Amino acid sequence: MQSELMPNFLKKRAFLTPDRVAIYFNDESITFKELYNRSFEIAGKLQGLGFRQGDFTGVLLRNHLDTVIILFALQLIGIRAVILNNRLTPTELSWQLNDSKARFLLLEPSFSNVIDSMDSSLKCITKDQLFKATMVHPMIQEEVDLLDICTVMYTSGTTGNPKGVIQTYGNHWWSSVGSAFNLGLMEQDCWLCTVPIFHISGFSILMRSVIYGMTIVLHESFDVERTLQDIEEKKVTIMSVVSTMLTRMVDRLGEQRLPEYFRCMLLGGGPAPLPLLEACVEKAIPVFQTYGMTETASQIVTLSPEYSLAKLGSAGKPLFPAQIKVELEEGVLAPEGKAGEIIVKGPNVTTGYLYRPDATANKVKNGWLYTGDIGYLDSEGFLFVLDRRADLIISGGENIYPAEIEAVLLAHPSVADAGVIGIEDEAWGQVPVSFIVKNIGMNPSQEEIQQFCMEKLAKYKVPKQIFFLESLPRNAAKKLLRRELRELVNEGRVER
Amino acid sequence: MQSELMPNFLKKRAFLTPDRVAIYFNDESITFKELYNRSFEIAGKLQGLGFRQGDFTGVLLRNHLDTVIILFALQLIGIRAVILNNRLTPTELSWQLNDSKARFLLLEPSFSNVIDSMDSSLKCITKDQLFKATMVHPMIQEEVDLLDICTVMYTSGTTGNPKGVIQTYGNHWWSSVGSAFNLGLMEQDCWLCTVPIFHISGFSILMRSVIYGMTIVLHESFDVERTLQDIEEKKVTIMSVVSTMLTRMVDRLGEQRLPEYFRCMLLGGGPAPLPLLEACVEKAIPVFQTYGMTETASQIVTLSPEYSLAKLGSAGKPLFPAQIKVELEEGVLAPEGKAGEIIVKGPNVTTGYLYRPDATANKVKNGWLYTGDIGYLDSEGFLFVLDRRADLIISGGENIYPAEIEAVLLAHPSVADAGVIGIEDEAWGQVPVSFIVKNIGMNPSQEEIQQFCMEKLAKYKVPKQIFFLESLPRNAAKKLLRRELRELVNEGRVER
Numbered sequence: 001m002q003s004e005l006m007p008n009f010l011k012k013r014a015f016l017t018p019d020r021v022a023i024y025f026n027d028e029s030i031t032f033k034e035l036y037n038r039s040f041e042i043a044g045k046l047q048g049l050g051f052r053q054g055d056f057t058g059v060l061l062r063n064h065l066d067t068v069i070i071l072f073a074l075q076l077i078g079i080r081a082v083i084l085n086n087r088l089t090p091t092e093l094s095w096q097l098n099d100s101k102a103r104f105l106l107l108e109p110s111f112s113n114v115i116d117s118m119d120s121s122l123k124c125i126t127k128d129q130l131f132k133a134t135m136v137h138p139m140i141q142e143e144v145d146l147l148d149i150c151t152v153m154y155t156s157g158t159t160g161n162p163k164g165v166i167q168t169y170g171n172h173w174w175s176s177v178g179s180a181f182n183l184g185l186m187e188q189d190c191w192l193c194t195v196p197i198f199h200i201s202g203f204s205i206l207m208r209s210v211i212y213g214m215t216i217v218l219h220e221s222f223d224v225e226r227t228l229q230d231i232e233e234k235k236v237t238i239m240s241v242v243s244t245m246l247t248r249m250v251d252r253l254g255e256q257r258l259p260e261y262f263r264c265m266l267l268g269g270g271p272a273p274l275p276l277l278e279a280c281v282e283k284a285i286p287v288f289q290t291y292g293m294t295e296t297a298s299q300i301v302t303l304s305p306e307y308s309l310a311k312l313g314s315a316g317k318p319l320f321p322a323q324i325k326v327e328l329e330e331g332v333l334a335p336e337g338k339a340g341e342i343i344v345k346g347p348n349v350t351t352g353y354l355y356r357p358d359a360t361a362n363k364v365k366n367g368w369l370y371t372g373d374i375g376y377l378d379s380e381g382f383l384f385v386l387d388r389r390a391d392l393i394i395s396g397g398e399n400i401y402p403a404e405i406e407a408v409l410l411a412h413p414s415v416a417d418a419g420v421i422g423i424e425d426e427a428w429g430q431v432p433v434s435f436i437v438k439n440i441g442m443n444p445s446q447e448e449i450q451q452f453c454m455e456k457l458a459k460y461k462v463p464k465q466i467f468f469l470e471s472l473p474r475n476a477a478k479k480l481l482r483r484e485l486r487e488l489v490n491e492g493r494v495e496r
Numbered sequence: 497m498q499s500e501l502m503p504n505f506l507k508k509r510a511f512l513t514p515d516r517v518a519i520y521f522n523d524e525s526i527t528f529k530e531l532y533n534r535s536f537e538i539a540g541k542l543q544g545l546g547f548r549q550g551d552f553t554g555v556l557l558r559n560h561l562d563t564v565i566i567l568f569a570l571q572l573i574g575i576r577a578v579i580l581n582n583r584l585t586p587t588e589l590s591w592q593l594n595d596s597k598a599r600f601l602l603l604e605p606s607f608s609n610v611i612d613s614m615d616s617s618l619k620c621i622t623k624d625q626l627f628k629a630t631m632v633h634p635m636i637q638e639e640v641d642l643l644d645i646c647t648v649m650y651t652s653g654t655t656g657n658p659k660g661v662i663q664t665y666g667n668h669w670w671s672s673v674g675s676a677f678n679l680g681l682m683e684q685d686c687w688l689c690t691v692p693i694f695h696i697s698g699f700s701i702l703m704r705s706v707i708y709g710m711t712i713v714l715h716e717s718f719d720v721e722r723t724l725q726d727i728e729e730k731k732v733t734i735m736s737v738v739s740t741m742l743t744r745m746v747d748r749l750g751e752q753r754l755p756e757y758f759r760c761m762l763l764g765g766g767p768a769p770l771p772l773l774e775a776c777v778e779k780a781i782p783v784f785q786t787y788g789m790t791e792t793a794s795q796i797v798t799l800s801p802e803y804s805l806a807k808l809g810s811a812g813k814p815l816f817p818a819q820i821k822v823e824l825e826e827g828v829l830a831p832e833g834k835a836g837e838i839i840v841k842g843p844n845v846t847t848g849y850l851y852r853p854d855a856t857a858n859k860v861k862n863g864w865l866y867t868g869d870i871g872y873l874d875s876e877g878f879l880f881v882l883d884r885r886a887d888l889i890i891s892g893g894e895n896i897y898p899a900e901i902e903a904v905l906l907a908h909p910s911v912a913d914a915g916v917i918g919i920e921d922e923a924w925g926q927v928p929v930s931f932i933v934k935n936i937g938m939n940p941s942q943e944e945i946q947q948f949c950m951e952k953l954a955k956y957k958v959p960k961q962i963f964f965l966e967s968l969p970r971n972a973a974k975k976l977l978r979r980e981l982r983e984l985v986n987e988g989r990v991e992r
Contacts, residue, residue: 004843005863006817006843007816007817007818007819012816013816015813015877016813016816177673180676180677180681181676181681181707181708181709184680184681184682184683185676185677185680185681185682186680186681186682187680211677211816212677213677317511317512320503320508320509320512320707321502321503322503323503347500347502367501381511
């Protein structure tokens with residue numbers, strides 16, 4: 001078995017720059033040394049509670065300083081974190097915990113209502129219980145193997161159940177390296193994290209903090225006032241955003257300007273609307289558009305601001321260690337300017353899906369990840385992403401997969417057939433809506449169906465509108481023709 | 497066979513930032529795109545001349561823009577460069593070329609006098625011949641394997657012949673990463689290279705340039721006036737120096753100060769004298785002391801300026817990906833403050849010596865390189881290097897191994913026994929001197945012996961003084977007691 005050993009990231013960081021501030025959270029700030037000491041203590045409590053190296057544990061925690069400490073405590077003792085989206089329903093959580101063979105679930109006390117839905121073999125430990133537990137002297141992993149699993153995050157695909165994306169220590173490390181070689185790295189850098197740390201966009205900021213020795217400011221959630229205030233007060237130089245957040249910042253700024261030291265607005269989570277980019281140019285906001293996904297441990301393609309108008313709408317070029325291609329079909333490269341499937345390669349790309357050799361073989365071939373996203377390369381090699389996987393809906397930075405919602409709808413006794421698409425929405429970019437064919441003799445209301453979904457799906461996945469049809473448009477192979485559903489909406493040919 | 501593929505460094509760099517200046521050399525400057533195009537052309541000429549992927553070639557070239565182009569041309573087509581010290585004698589060069597099984601020697605026309613001394617099977621090609629050769633369309637290595645050999649540089653050890661240190665693409669890559677995570681990386685960075693690119697100190701600057709997309713200023717050799725002038729004119733931010741260079745800069749600066757944007761004076765090549773460090777603090781020169789060697793692909797331990805007085809004389813802490821320990825004997829760690837052998841580990845550390853599995857096994861154990869250098873770690877983990885391998889002489893940044901000179905002296909018909917040590921020298925830090933026992937009835941002069949050495953050794957290795965003794969101090973095992981030789985000199989008990 002090959003291995004690539006490196007010093008334990010947090011331990012090494014605390015050794016190199018013990019007194020530098022690691023995190024600002026509300027009125028608190030802690031140095032890297034304090035972060036290590038507190039993670040070390042929690043590591044001792046975890047081992048006292050029976051956590052063993054190589055275990056998988058669910059992590060259902062909010063953006064909070066304690067969460068950072070717990071996540072690094074897990075890394076100190078080689079526990080793999082299955083990081084759970086806080087917005088999921090108990091049914092969804094339970095499914096992911098079972099699938100990942102997690103032995104434990106670490107969770108906020110305020111989420112403890114989910115415990116009842118969990119398998120009885122799963123040991124649920126609230127944050128309070130953890131912090132009050134007895135500490136043993138922990139056995140620290142002095143070295144981490146870059147090939148070892150650090151975290152797992154679930155994503156749904158076009159078909160079937162969500163899959164656990166494996167993120168190794170190496171994936172996170174190389175993602176940090178690629179980002180630094182692109183954005184540069186300065187001692188005064190300070191990265192504001194208002195995106196969820198249960199997403200790779202947020203979690204990757206934590207990893208960069210420890211790998212670079214960089215201060216971060218952590219917010220519980222995005223608040224435009226606090227964001228602008230902390231950019232000033234904490235001298236923030238970099239921030240990760242999705243379009244909806246950036247729109248609100250631009251609106252709130254009005255005639256104001258961001259301070260000069262603010263050097264990078266890293267914009268991910270789907271294509272950005274043109275008027276927003278133009279407004280940012282006008283306000284001299286240095287927007288770096290990016291393309292990335294859970295499978296690439298954050299950004300893999302980035303556009304620097306110098307190109308933000310000349311290459312408007314482009315996601316840029318692949319980071320130094322990474323490569324991209326566009327294929328018309330497997331093994332056939334698309335010519336310049338011609339759209340095809342985007343495939344990516346690099347040491348930041350996932351080694352595969354947890355316990356899913358078939359799904360892995362299907363998506364990762366010869367080191368290349370088939371993203372399912374559609375795009376093209378221009379004559380200078382800039383990537384233009386036309387469509388995230390044909391049917392993916394991105395709502396306020398959250399990925400929503402129609403297939404998952406359709407499966408829930410079909411489980412309703414009144415539903416004979418169901419289809420879901422995303423439609424434009426001013427506040428969220430997109431929201432899901434559904435089309436339903438009723439069973440004969442049944443007549444469910446929109447509210448009844450939404451209520452049914454609410455019990456099984458995170459709120460942001462619940463269709464905002466239900467349209468009733470006689471039949472759904474399907475091709476000969478019975479594949480749902482989502483484009484036709486979209487036309488129905490655009491042409492106003494459906495009603496609630 | 498495992499592999500770790502990355503995009504070809506120069507090709508990727510030219511793709512990412514084509515128009516950024518790569519190198520200033522004399523009155524010329526070329527962008528990364530031009531550097532790629534010119535290296536591509538030379539790659540085509542090399543393949544036309546019969547160079548094949550995996551070949552070893554000697555490279556005997558000065559600090560020059562052409563040399564950079566040739567070195568990267570070799571990387572484009574997977575040729576391994578045995579980089580030769582320009583100061584070596586034909587005998588020394590021939591030995592290294594044979595040992596490395598080089599098929600070719602690329603050399604300056606001005607060095608062509610060495611060709612006669614070469615094995616007839618070696619194909620010698622001057623730079624002029626290369627540039628005039630016919631170009632074929634080259635087969636570029638689109639990807640490089642981090643585990644593959646990029647360069648070989650010879651070092652001598654305490655015993656026997658020089659050994660070829662393998663430096664993989666990964667060694668250079670990780671060295672660049674470790675350095676960037678320590679020093680930071682800014683778009684306006686510009687690194688001045690006045691040290692030889694046939695040493696790792698200079699060559700590593702070329703690699704960083706391409707990996708970071710950083711401009712470098714290349715000088716043919718160190719000249720204090722041009723150095724200070726270019727720091728101003730080219731807005732140099734970082735420079736690599738050895739003590740003798742820094743001393744001359746400090747003297748020349750007088751009351752002047754370096755510009756504010758100059759942010760890092762990377763000081764390597766042996767321990768720095770205290771008065772020099774104090775002078776730099778007074779003049780606000782940001783000195784980063786470092787410890788490194790050919791086997792670590794440049795610095796592996798670095799001290800930031802904030803500690804330069806508090807930890808005066810320390811080489812600092814190991815770079816993020818690297819680790820160090822001090823051992824009293826194999827497997828036994830030295831306690832805090834106690835001196836022992838420095839051992840180092842990390843992805844920048846050589847995989848071994850070319851064709852020398854025994855020497856490799858002897859020096860690299862379980863991933864740890866036994867440096868032979870003596871030092872200790874203080875309570876905060878700062879490394880203090882007390883002595884480069886007991887007998888190593890560092891003269892103006894060049895490593896000199898007494899054993900190599902002794903072997904030459906012993907080959908002289910009048911010499912019965914010989915010992916070499918380094919003595920302090922104001923201009924060079926150290927210079928070699930030798931102690932000789934004459935054969936009975938023989939009476940060679942100092943000049944005769946120096947002349948003999950001059951034919952076989954690079955000039956900087958020729959003993960500056962020859963002391964004649966009745967016998968050399970040796971212990972029971974006949975090991976030469978260099979310390980006693982040093983005492984003879986210090987106490988004035990020897991004469992020429």
